[in-house]
Amino acid sequence: MAVLQFREALLQAIDEEMDRDENVFIMGEEVAEYNGAYKVTEGLLDKYGFKRVIDTPISELGFSGIGVGAAMKGLRPIVEFMTFNFAVLAADQILNHASKIRYMLGGQASVPIVFRGPNASAGQLAATHSVAYDSMYAHFPGLVVIYPSEPDDAKGLLKSAIRCEDPVIFMESEQMYGMKGEVSDEEDYIIPIGKAKVKREGDDVTVIASGKMYHVAKKAAAELAKDGVEMELIDPRTIKPLDMDTIIQSVKKTNRCVIVDEAHPYGGMAAEAGFIIQREAFDYLDAPVRRVTLPDVHAPFAKNLFDLWLPDAKRVIDAVNAVTYRN
Amino acid sequence: MSKNKHEAIFTPIGLNYDSNGRVEKSVELPPVTKKKHKSLGLSDDDVVGMFRQMYLQRRFEERAMQMYQKGKFGGFLHLYIGQEAISTGTVYALDDRDDIITAYRDHGWGLVRGITANEGMAELFGKATGCSKGKGGSMHFAKAENHFWGGHGIVGGHIPIAAGLAFANKYKGNGEISCCFFGDGAVDQGSLHETLNMAQLWKLPCIFVVENNGYSMGTAAHRHTVGEIYERANGYGMKSAMFNGMDAFTVYENMKKIADDVRENSIPYFIEIRTYRYRGHSMSDPQKYRTKQELEEYQKTDPVERMKTYILDEKILKEKELESIQEEIEQEVLESIDFAEKSPFPEPEELYEDMFAGTPYFHDR
Numbered sequence: 100m101a102v103l104q105f106r107e108a109l110l111q112a113i114d115e116e117m118d119r120d121e122n123v124f125i126m127g128e129e130v131a132e133y134n135g136a137y138k139v140t141e142g143l144l145d146k147y148g149f150k151r152v153i154d155t156p157i158s159e160l161g162f163s164g165i166g167v168g169a170a171m172k173g174l175r176p177i178v179e180f181m182t183f184n185f186a187v188l189a190a191d192q193i194l195n196h197a198s199k200i201r202y203m204l205g206g207q208a209s210v211p212i213v214f215r216g217p218n219a220s221a222g223q224l225a226a227t228h229s230v231a232y233d234s235m236y237a238h239f240p241g242l243v244v245i246y247p248s249e250p251d252d253a254k255g256l257l258k259s260a261i262r263c264e265d266p267v268i269f270m271e272s273e274q275m276y277g278m279k280g281e282v283s284d285e286e287d288y289i290i291p292i293g294k295a296k297v298k299r300e301g302d303d304v305t306v307i308a309s310g311k312m313y314h315v316a317k318k319a320a321a322e323l324a325k326d327g328v329e330m331e332l333i334d335p336r337t338i339k340p341l342d343m344d345t346i347i348q349s350v351k352k353t354n355r356c357v358i359v360d361e362a363h364p365y366g367g368m369a370a371e372a373g374f375i376i377q378r379e380a381f382d383y384l385d386a387p388v389r390r391v392t393l394p395d396v397h398a399p400f401a402k403n404l405f406d407l408w409l410p411d412a413k414r415v416i417d418a419v420n421a422v423t424y425r426n
Numbered sequence: 427m428s429k430n431k432h433e434a435i436f437t438p439i440g441l442n443y444d445s446n447g448r449v450e451k452s453v454e455l456p457p458v459t460k461k462k463h464k465s466l467g468l469s470d471d472d473v474v475g476m477f478r479q480m481y482l483q484r485r486f487e488e489r490a491m492q493m494y495q496k497g498k499f500g501g502f503l504h505l506y507i508g509q510e511a512i513s514t515g516t517v518y519a520l521d522d523r524d525d526i527i528t529a530y531r532d533h534g535w536g537l538v539r540g541i542t543a544n545e546g547m548a549e550l551f552g553k554a555t556g557c558s559k560g561k562g563g564s565m566h567f568a569k570a571e572n573h574f575w576g577g578h579g580i581v582g583g584h585i586p587i588a589a590g591l592a593f594a595n596k597y598k599g600n601g602e603i604s605c606c607f608f609g610d611g612a613v614d615q616g617s618l619h620e621t622l623n624m625a626q627l628w629k630l631p632c633i634f635v636v637e638n639n640g641y642s643m644g645t646a647a648h649r650h651t652v653g654e655i656y657e658r659a660n661g662y663g664m665k666s667a668m669f670n671g672m673d674a675f676t677v678y679e680n681m682k683k684i685a686d687d688v689r690e691n692s693i694p695y696f697i698e699i700r701t702y703r704y705r706g707h708s709m710s711d712p713q714k715y716r717t718k719q720e721l722e723e724y725q726k727t728d729p730v731e732r733m734k735t736y737i738l739d740e741k742i743l744k745e746k747e748l749e750s751i752q753e754e755i756e757q758e759v760l761e762s763i764d765f766a767e768k769s770p771f772p773e774p775e776e777l778y779e780d781m782f783a784g785t786p787y788f789h790d791r
């Protein structure tokens with residue numbers, strides 16, 4: 100096991116896949132000469148040259164569409180967004196085209212493309228730069244949505260994403276790029292898409308959290324353990340397909356569940372997982388499922404309001420206390 | 427690096443070299459106006475006022491940068507330093523009731539449109555006393571009552587909005603025009619092209635201004651966009667201009683003529699103003715994409731220094747008087763830091779304020 104930063108794990112995945120398949124190329128704003136706005140693509144230009152590591156203008160709609168067309172013609176584009184907050188400009192290409200072309204053309208074309216970049220908030224960047232989009236993309240048929248939390252998951256899943264025959268939304272976080280973790284040394288390390296991972300075992304409550312929220316939940320787990328409450332922490336890793344089997348199995352064991360979701364509450368992953376849990380494990384539940392999400396309000400700039408806005412460990416603990424009737 | 431000569435290359439590579447092997451500058455500055463202030467219709471007071479405006483913007487941002495480095499506030503901080511002649515020349519050329527909207531490099535624009543140093547600094551600090559109540563931060567300075575509709579953080583997002591302001595002005599027949607400022611990087615967004623077409627088709631009284639400062643983040647203009655930027659207007663049959671943005675008089679002279687034309691004839695106009703960004707894109711930019719010599723080259727044409735020299739050469743003020751103005755502004759900026767630090771953060775309830783004009787509703791609160 101090597102200890103790598105999140106960004107290094109991503110870089111390894113991209114590097115290995117570019118090395119393996121010359122149809123894989125990467126494009127996006129500042130990915131080449133600048134070595135990546137967040138240094139995920141550091142060194143790739145030197146290694147693979149200008150043909151396969153491409154700086155784009157600030158034309159998200161245009162370069163995403165160029166990616167879709169290139170994918171239809173047999174290439175495997177990795178399209179980097181500086182953040183998914185800017186991918187909304189490319190929503191037409193992702194939602195109307197990448198996700199639908201295969202179906203509309205009766206299976207005649209495939210769109211093997213990865214759209215990747217940081218998701219959600221990264222400190223006080225105000226309303227337009229702070230939205231968690233994973234649930235939104237998951238709403239649409241035809242898209243795989245991955246939002247890993249640790250370097251190991253990031254590497255194995257990004258390699259799967261690049262090999263996937265269908266469009267994949269792969270989400271990261273500015274605030275996770277520097278995080279370190281052990282990454283498998285296994286040659287050609289692949290994690291299958293759609294498999295959740297139980298990252299902490301416990302009998303008292305099931306907590307579901309992905310991406311940046313996984314780390315918030317993990318912190319809450321450590322606090323709760325001091326009070327003798329053992330959390331079972333599940334990282335879905337893939338938001339869609341969502342591994343409900345693993346989740347239901349855990350809920351049947353703990354009989355209680357809290358879902359931590361970085362998106363706004365309306366129609367998010369928490370709402371969806373909560374619905375399936377009540378349908379599949381109704382008789383096992385000792386308390387209504389709770390969720391911790393952003394409020395139904397935009398991201399404020401002011402530090403004190405921002406801290407109030409973003410879910411933290413305390414709110415996870417409060418929710419766990421509520422489902423375990425400890426308050 | 428790629429060894430195969432015939433291999434496809436997409437984005438143009440790195441620094442441009444001219445035939446003598448010298449690195450080409452990222453923007454070529456055309457000459458400045460030769461006219462003196464009186465023949466431009468500017469009084470001595472106007473000139474002193476222009477200097478004040480530019481000096482305030484400069485010192486406000488230099489101090490803001492220090493505060494940021496001290497960790498007094500977070501978020502992004504994009505500095506306008508080097509480009510102050512554009513905001514200053516423009517507000518003197520426009521009527522106060524004309525609309526201005528810009529991108530996230532917006533502190534200078536806010537200050538020239540009446541956001542006080544106090545309100546500006548407090549916004550950077552995320553305080554309740556800020557111009558946007560601490561809700562928006564550096565990228566979202568605004569003062570709607572003064573027809574300054576804000577800084578905006580999505581590149582190109584505010585371009586159609588500027589045309590919308592112009593649409594409303596034409597609709598109401600109020601004689602106001604709107605003016606939109608954005609970077610060379612924003613020229614590549616589809617929103618610009620859709621908007622230029624409609625603005626020309628509908629004859630919207632709107633001035634679209636590219637502040638070409640040579641770079642879109644770390645990408646030199648020739649690496650992200652084709653041809654001469656101002657020539658884009660030709661494709662839409664729109665009037666266009668290109669001029670030097672390192673001199674407030676040049677900006678004033680051109681903007682005045684153009685604003686008159688736009689107002690009188692209800693037409694759009696597309697302008698490229700050439701300037702230079704002294705600082706990095708934001709505070710975390712190692713700036714490996716440009717040379718120090720290039721920066722120094724442009725700093726020789728510094729708009730603030732140029733105005734200072736002009737005022738002394740033309741004997742509009744004595745050196746002592748100029749110094750005391752500078753001292754006054756320095757105090758104003760220092761006081762704004764004090765004001766920002768002492769101001770309260772927004773009340774927690776503010777999180778839910780300003781979401782709706784009507785009855786607020788919050789799902790599952």
Ligand SMILES: Cc1ncc(C[n+]2csc(CCOP(=O)(O)OP(=O)(O)O)c2C)c(N)n1
Nearest residue numbers: 185531579580581609610611612641642643
């Ligand atoms: C749609 C969108 N894409 C990307 C970004 C990230 N970004 C912010 S500023 C910037 C560069 C813009 O350069 P330019 O338009 O030349 O303006 P300047 O910063 O030089 O004033 C980029 C890529 C963004 N804010 N919005």
Ligand SMILES: [Mg+2]
Nearest residue numbers: 609610641642
């Ligand atoms: Mg620029």
